[in-house]
Amino acid sequence: xxxxxxxxxxxxxxxxxxxxxxxxxLGLTGRRxxxxxxxxxxxxxLVTAITGFFLGKETVVRGSLLVWxxxxxxxxAFVSVVWxxxxxxxxxxxxxxxxxxxVLLGLIALTGHYGGMLTHGEDFLAxxxxxxxxxxxxxxxxxxxxxxRILNDKCISCHNPNKQKGELLMTDRDALLKGGESGTAIVxxxxxxxxxxxxxxxxxxxxxxxxxxxxxxxxxxxxxxLERWIALGASDTLRLSDLKxxxxxxxxxxxxxxxxxxxxxxxxxxxxxxxxxRLSSDYxxxxxxxxxxxxxxxxxxLPPEYDPxxxxxxxxxxxxxxxxxxxxxxxGSEEIDFIATCTHLEWLELDKTPIGDDAIxxxxxxKQLGLLKVYQTxxxxxxxxxxxxxxxxxxxxxxxxxxTVGALEKFKGEAPHMLVEDGIDPxxxxxxxxxxxxxxx
Amino acid sequence: xxxxxxxKENPLKVNRRHFFSQLSVGIGSLALGSLxxxxxxxxxxxxxxxxxxxxxxxxxxxxxxxxxxQAGAPSQLESFDYKPTLRKRMGxxxxxxxxxxxxxxxxxxNQDKFPLxxxxxxxxxxxxxxTWISDYFPHIAKIADDITVVRSMHTEAINHxxxxxxxQTGSQISGRPSMGSWMSYGLGSENKNLPSFVVLTSxxxxxxxxxxxxxxxxxxxxxxxxxxxxxxxxxxVLYLNDPDGISRSEKRDLLNEVSELNKxxxxxxxxxxxxxxxxxxxxxxxxxxxxxDVMDISKEPESIIKxxxxxxxxxxxxxxxxxxxxxxxxxxxxxxxxxHQGWDQHGxxxxxMAGQAKDVDQASAALVMDLKQRGMLEDTLVxxxxxxxxGNYCQGKFDPANYGRDHHPRAFSIxxxxxxxxPGLNYGQTDEFGYNxxxxxxxxxxxxxxxxxxxxLDHEQLTYKxxxxxxxxxxxAGNVVKDLLA
Numbered sequence: 001x002x003x004x005x006x007x008x009x010x011x012x013x014x015x016x017x018x019x020x021x022x023x024x025x026l027g028l029t030g031r032r033x034x035x036x037x038x039x040x041x042x043x044x045x046l047v048t049a050i051t052g053f054f055l056g057k058e059t060v061v062r063g064s065l066l067v068w069x070x071x072x073x074x075x076x077a078f079v080s081v082v083w084x085x086x087x088x089x090x091x092x093x094x095x096x097x098x099x100x101x102x103v104l105l106g107l108i109a110l111t112g113h114y115g116g117m118l119t120h121g122e123d124f125l126a127x128x129x130x131x132x133x134x135x136x137x138x139x140x141x142x143x144x145x146x147x148x149r150i151l152n153d154k155c156i157s158c159h160n161p162n163k164q165k166g167e168l169l170m171t172d173r174d175a176l177l178k179g180g181e182s183g184t185a186i187v188x189x190x191x192x193x194x195x196x197x198x199x200x201x202x203x204x205x206x207x208x209x210x211x212x213x214x215x216x217x218x219x220x221x222x223x224x225x226l227e228r229w230i231a232l233g234a235s236d237t238l239r240l241s242d243l244k245x246x247x248x249x250x251x252x253x254x255x256x257x258x259x260x261x262x263x264x265x266x267x268x269x270x271x272x273x274x275x276x277x278r279l280s281s282d283y284x285x286x287x288x289x290x291x292x293x294x295x296x297x298x299x300x301x302l303p304p305e306y307d308p309x310x311x312x313x314x315x316x317x318x319x320x321x322x323x324x325x326x327x328x329x330x331x332g333s334e335e336i337d338f339i340a341t342c343t344h345l346e347w348l349e350l351d352k353t354p355i356g357d358d359a360i361x362x363x364x365x366x367k368q369l370g371l372l373k374v375y376q377t378x379x380x381x382x383x384x385x386x387x388x389x390x391x392x393x394x395x396x397x398x399x400x401x402x403x404t405v406g407a408l409e410k411f412k413g414e415a416p417h418m419l420v421e422d423g424i425d426p427x428x429x430x431x432x433x434x435x436x437x438x439x440x441x
Numbered sequence: 442x443x444x445x446x447x448x449k450e451n452p453l454k455v456n457r458r459h460f461f462s463q464l465s466v467g468i469g470s471l472a473l474g475s476l477x478x479x480x481x482x483x484x485x486x487x488x489x490x491x492x493x494x495x496x497x498x499x500x501x502x503x504x505x506x507x508x509x510x511q512a513g514a515p516s517q518l519e520s521f522d523y524k525p526t527l528r529k530r531m532g533x534x535x536x537x538x539x540x541x542x543x544x545x546x547x548x549x550x551n552q553d554k555f556p557l558x559x560x561x562x563x564x565x566x567x568x569x570x571x572t573w574i575s576d577y578f579p580h581i582a583k584i585a586d587d588i589t590v591v592r593s594m595h596t597e598a599i600n601h602x603x604x605x606x607x608x609q610t611g612s613q614i615s616g617r618p619s620m621g622s623w624m625s626y627g628l629g630s631e632n633k634n635l636p637s638f639v640v641l642t643s644x645x646x647x648x649x650x651x652x653x654x655x656x657x658x659x660x661x662x663x664x665x666x667x668x669x670x671x672x673x674x675x676x677x678v679l680y681l682n683d684p685d686g687i688s689r690s691e692k693r694d695l696l697n698e699v700s701e702l703n704k705x706x707x708x709x710x711x712x713x714x715x716x717x718x719x720x721x722x723x724x725x726x727x728x729x730x731x732x733x734d735v736m737d738i739s740k741e742p743e744s745i746i747k748x749x750x751x752x753x754x755x756x757x758x759x760x761x762x763x764x765x766x767x768x769x770x771x772x773x774x775x776x777x778x779x780x781h782q783g784w785d786q787h788g789x790x791x792x793x794m795a796g797q798a799k800d801v802d803q804a805s806a807a808l809v810m811d812l813k814q815r816g817m818l819e820d821t822l823v824x825x826x827x828x829x830x831x832g833n834y835c836q837g838k839f840d841p842a843n844y845g846r847d848h849h850p851r852a853f854s855i856x857x858x859x860x861x862x863x864p865g866l867n868y869g870q871t872d873e874f875g876y877n878x879x880x881x882x883x884x885x886x887x888x889x890x891x892x893x894x895x896x897x898l899d900h901e902q903l904t905y906k907x908x909x910x911x912x913x914x915x916x917x918a919g920n921v922v923k924d925l926l927a
Contacts, residue, residue, distance in 0.1 A: 246866055248924050261500045282633045282727060285773070290897060291496045299773055301632050304730060327771070351815070373816045397816040424748070424810050428583050432807060433747040 006054030013052070013115070016045035020080060020108055027101050033092065042077075042084045049077035063162030065122070069114035076111050079104045121157030136257045143173060143236040146253055147229050150222045154211055173236045188234040191227040200226070224252045261289070268294035268320050268344070279317065284310050289322060295344070297323035308334045315341060323347040327373065330354055336362050349373040351397065357382040364389055371395040375423075381407040388415060399423035495629030501897025502861020502927065503822040504631065506624065507766045507777045507812075509805055511797075512605060513650050513784030514827035514853070516846050518875050519560045519794050521590050521854040523573035526873040527833060528559035531841065535834045539876050546599055548787060548836065549847040555834035557874070558844050561791040570865035577798035580806035581856075586865040587809055587818070588825075588856045589925060593869020593878040596829050596850045596885050601650040601785070604828035604850070607885055609656045611914045618660035618905075620889065621776030623914045624896060625666040626659075627903045631773030634731035636669040636724065638776045639769055641762040643673075645783030645800045647793040652780050661907040665717045665724075668778060671765070673757030677736050681729055689729075696722055735768050749807040752800075760804035767811055770821050784827055787836055788845035809858050818859035822895055826855025833875050852878045855888075861895040863927045886919030894921040 019041035026033045052073050056066060083104060086097055117124065136145050151170050157163075159170040159180075168180025176185045176196070185196040192198075199210040200223050211217060218226075228249035232238065243250050271294055280286045283303040289295040298321055300311060312334055314321065318341045326335065327349040336359045339348065345366050350359075351373040360374070360383040370392050374383070380402040387393055388411070398408075399422045412420050518524060535555040549555075562575045568585030581588070598604035603613035610617040618626070621638035630637040640657045657668025671677040683692050700719050707715040738746075738754070741764065746753060753760035759781045766777045781801055786793050805825055812818045830853025831846035838844075852871045858864065870880040883891075890900040893914065900919055904911040 245863065246868060246924055251863075251923065251926065285631055285633065287629070287631070288496050290500045291498055293500070299631050301634060301731075301772065349816075371816065371819065375815065395816065395819070397814070399814065421814055421816065424814055428810070429744070429748065431583065432580065432750075432803060433744075 002054050003058055006051055006056075006058060009048065009051040009055045010119075012044065013048045016041060016048050016076070016080070017108060017112060019044060020076075020104065024101050024105050024108075027092070028098065028105075030093070033087065035087075038084055038087060042080045045077045045080045049073045063160070063164070065114055065118055065162035069111060069118055072107055072111040072114060076104065076107045079107060118163050122160070122162070124157070136253075139239055139241045140253065140257075141236070142225075142229055142232075142238045142240065142249070142253065143234075146225060146256065148172075150218065150225065154216060154218050154222070157215075158211075173234065176234075186230050186234055188230060189232075191230040194230050197223075197227055197230065221252050221255055225249065225256070228252065261295070262293055265289065265293050265295035265322070265344075270294055271296070271317050271320050275317065279310070279313055281310055286314075286317075294320055295322045296320045297325075297347075299325045300329050302328055302330075306330055308332060311335050312338050314338065318342045319344055321345060322368075325349040326353060328352040333359070339363060340365065342366070344368050346392075347371045351375045351377065353377055355379060360386050366390060368392055373397040374401065375421075376400045378402050380404075384408070384411045387411070387418075393418060395419045395421070397421045494627065497628060497897025498899045498902055499897055501895065502820070503859070503895040503897075504628075504820045505770050505773075505775050505777070506621075506822045506824065506860070506892065506896070507770060507808070508620075508779065509763070509766075509801070509808075509823065509825040510605075510608075510778065510780045511784050511801065511825065511827040512652060512780045512782045513601065513648065513786075514604070514829050514831060514848065515784040515797065516560075516786060516790065516794060516831035517592070517852070517854040518831065518833060518846070519562050519577060519790065520575050520798075521573065521856065522592050522830075522852075522871055522875050523564040523575075524559075524833070524871075524873060524875040527557050527875065530557050531559050532556045532839065535874070535876070539872065539874050541877070543849075543851060544599060545832075546848050549832070549834075552836070555832075556839050557833055558835040558839070558846070559841065561842060561844075562795075568865060570867060572865070572867055577795055578802045580803045584806050584809050584858070587813060588858045589862050589864060589866040589868060590854055590856045591868045591883055591925070592852070592854045592871055593880065593882045594826070594830075594853045594855055594885075594888065595878055595882055596853075598829065599848050599850050601828060601848075602653075604848075605650075605656060608828050610660065611886065611889055611916055615655045616660055617912065618662045618666065618914075619657045619668060619778075620892070620914060621657060621668050621778055622659040622662050622666040623893075623903065624776045624898075626662050626905070627893075627898045628775055628896060631775060632731075633724075634727040635735065635769070635772055635774050636728075637774060638666060638668040638778070639774050640668040640670045640778045640780070641765060642670070642780045642782070643757060643759040643762050643800075645759070645781060645797045647783030647797045648785040648787065649782040650785050652782060656780075657778060661912070662905060663717050664714065665720055668776075671732075671736070673761065677732055678725075678728060681725060681732060683729070692726065692729075696726055731772070735772050736765065738764060738768070745811065748811060750803045753804065759800050760807075763804035763808045767808055767815075767817075770812070770817060771815075786831070786845055787847060789843055790845050791843065812859060820860060822860025822862060822892070823858045824855065824892070825857075827853065829853055849876070851876060857925070861927050862925055866925070868922075868925060881922075881924065883922055884918070886915045887922050889915050890919035891922045891925055894926065 019037065023033050023038050023041050052070060056070055079100070083097070083100055086092060086100065091097055140146055155170045158165040159168050161169065161171070164180070166180045166182065168185060169175035169178070170185070179185045179195065182195050186194040196210070199208050200218060202209040204213070228247070232249065240250065240253055276286045276296070283301045285299045287297045289297055296317060298314065306329065308331070311326070311331070315338055318338065321342045322344055324339065324342065324345060324347070328351070331353050336355070339345070340362045343366065346368050348366070348369060348371070355374070355377050357380050360379055363369070364386050367390070369390050372387070372393060372395070375397050378401065379398070381404055384403065384407055387396060394417070396418055398420070408420070408422060518527070533556065535557060540555070560575065562577055564573045564575050565582070566572065567574055567582040570586050572585040572590055574582045574585060596604055596607060598607050598613050606615055607613045609619050625637040638657065642652060654670065657670070659667040669678065672679065676682065683689065699722065703715050703719050745764070749764045750760045752758045753764045755761055759779070762779050766779060769777050783797050809818065809823055812821055812823065830849040832849040836845035836847045852875065868881055869878060869883060871877060872879050893900040893903065900913060900915045900921070904913050
């Protein structure tokens with residue numbers, strides 16, 4: 001009965017907040033507080049405080065948040081009763097009453113704040129964290145950098161020292177092993193027997209489903225990560241590099257590390273389909289990278305008579321182009337100047353074009369460029385220094401160019417993380433050229 | 442969509458059913474529209490059903506597919522699935538616990554014994570991935586770390602025609618659109634001067650099965666999505682060249698006039714196929730310029746010719762088609778389907794298979810390497826494989842030097858490279874007899890779903906309503922094999 005009454009606390013608590021604030025507003029602005037209003041407000045504050053104490057009984061382990069909230073709530077009830085007494089004694093409008101009202105106002109704010117933190121988590125009101133800081137580091141520790149992050153996002157708000165729902169803490173690995181009311185949360189090596197995993201898979205309308213209705217559920221990827229982490233023994237030292245293909249955890253973790261390209265493109269200016277239709281031709285195809293995306297991919301093919309104008313006309317949508325294929329097109333400086341304005345370009349194909357070092361020099365500001373094809377061109381060693389300055393360049397295709405072997409080797413040493421494709425391995429090529437293909441023993 | 446078509450074709454024949462369905466939609470949507478803010482509760486995923494065609498549903502990894510189909514079904518036991526147990530237990534009868542009631546074709550169903558037959562070829566491990574590859578494929582062995590071998594493919598069909606139809610169209614019964622047509626329908630064209638789905642065929646000396654144009658048919662989809670068969674030799678596309686005495690400008694005038702007439706007819710009947718036909722004439726006109734250019738390999742350097750093998754200069758060979766496939770891919774063809782016939786080794790397997798492998802081994806590997814050096818393996822998915830596998834027991838007389846293998850649907854191997862597929866992976870496993878899949882099975886529907894996913898398409902969302910029901914390439918099945926995706 002006591003605990004049932006306690007469950008009314010989240011409903012009742014809204015009354016004293018509203019009514020007391022209303023009464024306080026009238027009081028502090030020097031108006032008369034209607035006695036019935038004050039009576040109801042004070043009574044509701046009392047009921048709320050009492051039901052609050054009942055609800056608090058359910059929680060066995062009490063964090064400091066709960067303790068503060070309880071006693072502040074009690075103080076609100078007490079102070080409001082005193083206010084009622086004061087106004088009954090005819091002291092409702094003096095300076096003393098005003099001070100008293102200010103104290104009450106402060107108490108209500110604090111109690112509400114602590115209560116809010118109890119239900120929504122301590123950092124609910126914190127400013128959004130810069131996405132940069134949330135990036136998973138290279139070669140993350142699976143527990144510390146990935147699993148803990150998922151639990152933090154989706155579970156901690158109800159399973160922390162202040163609000164230990166089901167007596168379960170999810171703040172660290174030992175706590176998960178210790179478990180709560182329903183026993184241990186995870187069984188290392190056995191995701192199927194782990195209470196946490198079982199509850200993630202319960203149907204949404206089952207009361208045992210976690211997170212409960214109304215809270216953000218885990219994505220398939222997140223569930224997959226938790227399962228594989230448990231299956232692999234729920235270690236807290238395991239790193240991504242310790243895993244061997246075809247372990248699915250590798251792909252799952254990596255998918256979290258690579259941001260969804262659609263998010264990256266979300267801020268692009270809008271382009272109408274009619275604009276794209278007008279700018280494209282039989283020899284120039286413009287496609288959206290995905291439905292509803294403003295990011296564009298452009299392919300240019302060689303018409304019987306080439307004219308740079310259709311390419312240059314694309315400057316209207318330059319900021320939207322993320323992929324541009326000009327391979328085999330006899331481009332000149334006009335096109336290069338246009339490319340330099342495509343600041344969001346991630347993928348650029350300039351192979352088999354008549355470009356040289358001066359053209360590459362103009363592309364030095366393409367900060368997003370990740371893949372560049374310049375094979376079968378006459379670029380030379382000077383271009384290598386530009387490639388080095390492109391912060392996002394990860395894949396570079398250059399063979400059959402004027403780049404010297406020595407300079408290229410040096411470049412590869414200086415940019416170890418870049419994939420530099422400089423043609424087919426001569427040894428393998430020799431094997432292919434050697435002719436006879438089949439060895440039968 | 443179909444309803445629109447009906448209405449266009451028969452503008453006055455709005456029947457009762459149309460009337461009421463339109464009426465109810467009208468009133469219903471008015472009411473709903475006034476009550477709800479659209480999409481208020483919807484995430485991004487849920488909007489896909491209403492997505493326009495010709496655009497991927499999400500950012501794709503692959504933009505095109507080169508499918509090296511080995512028609513007739515190469516034996517996995519002599520190529521990519523190494524089973525030493527077959528040698529240890531050579532000649533023993535296939536245990537019933539392993540066969541487990543598998544139905545057999547009429548060719549071996551009446552055999553009273555099913556003696557286990559080991560491969561007549563050696564296997565070795567290659568690359569960092571340690572992939573087992575037989576000595577029939579020394580060149581593919583060199584790209585072991587670029588390819589992912591799936592050893593756990595399985596299908597239901599046990600005969601060639603239903604099996605290959607299943608692989609190509611998602612159904613054993615003919616009539617559905619081909620995989621390439623679905624891609625063309627879902628993604629549109631990258632280059633308006635070439636069809637988005639092209640077919641090239643070649644034939645080895647081994648025992649062959651027929652190839653029919655239904656395999657690259659667009660089924661109930663618009664006929665512009667149909668695969669275009671490029672023939673070997675002087676005329677890759679029949680009747681593409683102007684007849685003698687007709688100049689290109691005369692051809693242009695002719696097309697303009699014909700197009701006018703066709704447009705009149707379209708206004709009269711509303712048949713969308715007329716629009717398709719007009720577009721096809723225009724495409725053919727542009728192909729007069731683009732096709733000879735793409736097919737002309739005379740400008741390919743000596744090193745490339747050598748890489749694919751000298752055969753690639755002989756039109757109609759697998760090697761020539763492989764080189765052609767790269768050139769078509771460079772020119773923005775979405776789906777390039779090769780077929781190499783002759784893999785149906787019911788007898789004389791060691792000899793025939795060595796010959797077939799010699800046909801395709803070097804050129805297949807060369808294609809992957811060539812795409813890789815051009816950065817095209819980033820966005821081109823290459824698939825190599827047949828329509829099913831072959832049995833682990835001997836067909837016909839038991840002779841380890843000259844034996845045959847019957848069809849086997851329960852397990853076979855294919856490989857894939859590039860286009861958003863993890864490289865250097867060995868995926869799935871068969872039992873020690875190479876008969877049943879014991880780990881990570883991949884059904885044809887799963888394969889299709891995965892292929893579509895790599896291309897940025899959700900296989901459950903790309904549908905076409907025909908005869909009152911929405912069709913998919915994966916019908917009502919298929920799961921994306923996420924483990925294969927990079």
